[in-house]
Each structure stands twice: as C-alpha cells, then as structure tokens.
Amino acid sequence: MSRLTPAVGAPHARILSVGSYRPERVVTNEEICRTIDSSDQWIRERSGIVSRRFAAPEESVTDMAEQAARAAIERAGIAASDVDAVLVATVSHPYQTPSSATLLAHRLGSTPAAALDISAACAGFSYGVALAADMVRGGSARHVLVVGVEKLSDFLDLHDRSTAFLFADGAGAVVIGPSDTPAIGPTVWGSDGAQWDAIVNKSSWLEYRDSDHAQWPALKMEGQPVFRWAVWAMSPVAQKALDAAGIAVGDLEAFIPHQANARIIDAMVKQLRVPDHVVVARDIVDSGNTSAASIPLAMDRMLSAGEIRSGGLALLIGFGAGLAYAAQVVELP
Numbered sequence: 001m002s003r004l005t006p007a008v009g010a011p012h013a014r015i016l017s018v019g020s021y022r023p024e025r026v027v028t029n030e031e032i033c034r035t036i037d038s039s040d041q042w043i044r045e046r047s048g049i050v051s052r053r054f055a056a057p058e059e060s061v062t063d064m065a066e067q068a069a070r071a072a073i074e075r076a077g078i079a080a081s082d083v084d085a086v087l088v089a090t091v092s093h094p095y096q097t098p099s100s101a102t103l104l105a106h107r108l109g110s111t112p113a114a115a116l117d118i119s120a121a122c123a124g125f126s127y128g129v130a131l132a133a134d135m136v137r138g139g140s141a142r143h144v145l146v147v148g149v150e151k152l153s154d155f156l157d158l159h160d161r162s163t164a165f166l167f168a169d170g171a172g173a174v175v176i177g178p179s180d181t182p183a184i185g186p187t188v189w190g191s192d193g194a195q196w197d198a199i200v201n202k203s204s205w206l207e208y209r210d211s212d213h214a215q216w217p218a219l220k221m222e223g224q225p226v227f228r229w230a231v232w233a234m235s236p237v238a239q240k241a242l243d244a245a246g247i248a249v250g251d252l253e254a255f256i257p258h259q260a261n262a263r264i265i266d267a268m269v270k271q272l273r274v275p276d277h278v279v280v281a282r283d284i285v286d287s288g289n290t291s292a293a294s295i296p297l298a299m300d301r302m303l304s305a306g307e308i309r310s311g312g313l314a315l316l317i318g319f320g321a322g323l324a325y326a327a328q329v330v331e332l333p
C-alpha cells in the first residue's frame with residue numbers, strides 16, 4: 001500500500017474567460033506586394049487574407065501576451081496571484097531559454113506560478129488547452145493561464161512569396177479553471193514527424209552562426225503538401241473530437257479552426273458538413289495566419305461581436321508545423 005498522498009483535482013475543467021490583443025499596425029496586401037511578385041487579388045483568392053497586423057519593432061511576444069492575459073484574467077474574475085500555471089504557446093519568442101512564460105508570470109504578478117512555453121506551432125493553443133484541462137483535473141493547478149502568441153513578422157522573409165503574405169502577429173489568452181460539469185471535451189491530438197520539414201526555419205541557429213551563407217531562420221513552407229494534409233487529414237481529426245465529446249456537428253454554436261487559409265477552412269466546413277446555423281471563424285480575413293494565437297483571437301472577436309453565445313459549444317482544431325495537431329470541443333466562456 002502506497003504511503004503517498006494522491007493528487008486531487010477538480011471533477012472537470014472549463015474555459016473561464018478569453019482575452020486577446022491585436023497589434024496596431026494594419027499591413028495591407030499592397031504593402032506585402034512591394035517585396036514579392038504577387039497581387040492583392042491573388043492573395044485574396046488563394047488565402048482569403050485582405051490585411052494582417054504586424055507588431056511594432058519594439059513590441060515583444062511577451063508584451064503582446066501580457067495584454068491578452070490581463071484581459072483574460074480580469075474577465076475570469078480572479079486575481080493574477082490565483083494563477084497556478086502559465087503556458088505560453090509560441091514559436092516566435094526569440095530566446096531558446098528562458099521561456100516567455102516565466103517573464104509573463106512575473107509581469108502579471110502570478111509568481112511563483114509554474115511556467116513554460118509550448119512549441120507546437122499552429123497546434124500550440126489546442127495543445128495548451130489539453131494540458132491545462134488535464135492539470136486542473138489532475139490536481140497540479142487550479143487555474144491555468146494559456147496564451148497563444150506570435151510575432152511571426154520577426155521570422156518572415158518578406159521576399160519569399162510562399163510565406164510573406166500569410167503569417168502575422170497577435171495574442172490570445174484563456175483562463176482554464178475548475179468546473180462541476182464537463183466543459184472541455186476529450187482532446188484528439190497527434191503528430192507526424194515524417195513531414196518535419198514541411199514548415200521549418202530556413203536554418204538552425206547553429207547554421208546561422210557557423211555559415212556565412214545561412215539565412216536568418218525565417219519560416220519556409222511547402223505550401224501544397226501542407227494544404228493537402230490540412231484538408232484531408234484534419235477533417236477526420238475534427239470529426240473524432242466531435243465523436244469523443246458525444247455530440248453531432250449540428251450541436252455546435254461555433255467552429256473555430258486554426259486560421260491557416262480561408263480555402264482550408266472552406267474545405268473543412270464542406271467535409272464536416274457544418275450546417276449554416278454554426279458560426280464559422282473567418283478571422284483570417286484581417287488577421288492573417290497568427291499560428292498559436294489564431295484560435296483565441298477568433299474566439300474573443302466572435303464573442304465580443306455577439307456572433308456566438310457564451311455557454312454554446314465550439315469545436316477547436318489547431319494544426320501546423322511539426323506536423324502537429326489537436327482538436328477538442330469546448331463550452332464557450
């Protein structure tokens with residue numbers, strides 16, 4: 001018989017609140033086309049993007065995360081000191097170590113909260129929701145702050161026409177805490193490292209240090225294989241998340257997929273047979289692809305605009321570099 005005291009968590013977990021931050025500067029397709037051979041029409045038709053936001057040069061990943069986190073914590077009705085763990089999903093915090101999360105916890109007044117960054121690219125936010133829900137239920141934290149934040153403009157080659165029009169900056173945050181009823185469904189997640197180099201930095205830090213020819217580690221992407229994978233492999237994952245939650249697609253209030261590309265969203269809507277009454281996130285139009293930030297940015301906008309109701313069910317799915325993916329149904333805060 002073990003003499004250890006078992007960890008005791010809450011019966012269930014829920015998203016208590018959401019907050020977001022959009023940088024001030026709007027970058028139009030015309031501006032993007034100053035450095036690549038493209039057009040406003042091509043970008044709109046192929047990606048759905050009309051404009052995106054870029055952070056100011058001095059504005060950091062942690063600065064943006066802080067703005068989104070403060071809004072989420074205030075709306076959760078808790079004090080920053082009630083946050084037991086801070087998870088920051090990002091691939092654009094420019095330090096390998098230390099994490100953005102420890103600095104964020106300090107700035108918010110959440111110290112000594114446990115703090116770590118999650119490297120799961122565009123799946124990062126949904127990975128964070130999965131981990132936070134399990135932490136709350138498992139008893140290692142009562143309130144977890146999950147932030148998805150990117151300053152991809154720092155890792156963008158503005159002369160690369162396969163990526164320059166796509167990626168952008170922003171932050172979104174949720175507080176996940178205890179619940180008496182289930183409000184975060186089972187997560188369906190996974191990875192496919194065989195496609196490790198489909199979306200990857202142009203060089204490693206070591207190559208950049210050691211070679212005069214190495215390029216800044218901006219992101220590069222094999223657009224077509226990623227597109228095919230997203231369309232054909234991710235709809236079944238989304239369906240599995242619905243099945244695991246025990247609901248039908250028609251029970252949803254909202255479908256909030258990662259804002260990768262409007263054509264990917266359209267294809268998923270078709271394959272999942274999402275009915276007209278389900279509101280589909282289309283934040284990509286004026287936000288671009290903000291990787292880990294895209295789902296909470298869209299969620300906050302849809303709730304704030306009154307397009308979707310608090311308490312309704314939303315299907316979330318994040319997918320991208322790794323390749324990595326995660327999906328879950330949640331009750332909206």
Ligand SMILES: CC(C)(COP(=O)(O)OP(=O)(O)OC[C@H]1O[C@@H](n2cnc3c(N)ncnc32)[C@H](O)[C@@H]1OP(=O)(O)O)[C@@H](O)C(=O)NCCC(=O)NCCS
Pocket residue numbers: 036037038039042043046047122161162165221222223224226227230260261264289319320321
């Ligand atoms: C990037 C993406 C929009 C490119 O669209 P695409 O239809 O696959 O484009 P292709 O690479 O096949 O190129 C089609 C044509 O457009 C041209 N083209 C490529 N990029 C262009 C650009 N930025 N502007 C104008 N023309 C462009 C190509 O040269 C090609 O011309 P051709 O037919 O004369 O040879 C698309 O592949 C995509 O969305 N991929 C997934 C990206 C994504 O979601 N990534 C994030 C996942 S988290």
